[in-house]
Amino acid sequence: MNNTSENVAAYNFAYLDEQTKRMIRRAILKGLAIPGYQVPFASREMPMPYGWGTGGVQLSAATLTPDDRLKVIDQGADDTTNAVSIRKFFEKTARIATTERTQEASVIQTRHRVPETPLTEDQILIYQVPIPEPLRFLEPSEVETRKMHELSEYGLMHVKLYEDIARHGHIATSYAYPVQVEGRYVMDPSPIPKFDNPKLSDCAAIQLFGAGREQRIYALPPHTRVVSLDFEDHPFDPSKADAPCALCGDTHSYLDEVITDDAGTRMFVCSDTDHCQTRRAAGHDKEDAA
């Protein structure tokens, strides 16, 4: 990415040419019209590896306008190499403003998390998706999985959960936990923790999902009903580690376990760094939880 960044002045706004952006916008609109349906699109080469979220980057490129303020998060943090690189990419190619504050952002590109701060109708949340097909693990045939979506034949999704319980005694799937959208399409919410699944439902913001290598876009319009699949006797449980954040004391946010010294001392802190900082700035600390 670095060696291309000197030449970016030669590129169009947000790197992609207008025709490509129009093609992606059409796919987005189709996705919004059919919530949870995987829309094929002609994914373009981006000047970064696929693992870096080229699907999300293309969605951002097609979505951003000069007035937007972009936030990029990776596992909840704004300061990972991946997040910093994508943010810089759009600062250079689109000359847009960026932020680390969830509330200030109009477009948020994310990998593996949904921000703790509730989103608003003025915001767009863009997810990076590695494998868009939730049925893929049990049914390798693309023709067959498409047919299953077309005919709403989703029994196989429950077979996956059945196998989980048979093996572990409970539904052990904790990331990329499958959901059903408005009672119709079953969708992979990307590898977010299942803790985040409830945030997808009835969300005020537009949610877009992009898979670059697999060339699929899907979407949730504002206030879409999203239900996590489960069994009557093994209901969906979005709970997380039962501990407060060691920095801000929050007992409701998703936590990462971090090692703080050479002796291997561990502590739990908010995975959403902006959320944690905002709370600390407002005077919260670990005593809050006591």
Next chain:
Amino acid sequence: MTPLLDVRAITKTYGARIGCKDVGFTLWPGEVMGIVGESGSGKSTLLGCLAGHLAPDTGEVLFDTRIDGPRDTLTMSEAERRMLARTDWAFVHQNARDGLRMGVSAGGNVGERLMAVGARNYGNIRARAEDWLDRVEITADRMDDRPGAFSGGMQQRLQIARNLVTGPRLVFMDEPTGGLDVSVQARLLDLLRGLVRQMGLSAVIVTHDLAVVRLLADRLMVMKDGHVVEQGLTDQVLDDPQHGYTQLLVSSVLQV
């Protein structure tokens, strides 16, 4: 009485080659139809057309549906046909691997059809899977093993349990005992016969093996070069074959 299956003038060609030609028969509730014939005579092609796996060039396959009575399964929507395939129909493949999910436990394999029709209580699904595994003589302690860890005979029995768990009314079988050791074949045949009698199943069974039809089939159809050359009650056809080809078949002159 209405036939469960009324097959009319089914023809299926592969380019210039005939798969099966102008085949018709009726299957009554509780009846087992055997189809025999040498390799390449069109048995699998015919079965595929009946079960909705292949689209014939011409013909009708009228199935007596629970709700609407006889319907041509060839002209119904794909969604309806696939629904039938996982509720009222069963298909047992010669190669168990074609009919099983090898990456899923035995219990999950049996439970799949239940979940496909909306079962959402894990405990109930598991109990029914266990019951069906027991009925095909697979013990509960193998329930969480994958089929790859099973013998050929066990895989075939698992495939049968997986198919019968939804209480289908019509079972299609393509060489269900093919590729198994003789002693394993005998046990499987015994089991199949018991299930067919107990459940009052109707079935269409394709086989090379006259012993299989003797044991299971009420009626028999003999195919050659895509055509049905003779059909009738199994004992009649085998004991008093009319067509020259059947005579050769029965006298074991032909190694089918």
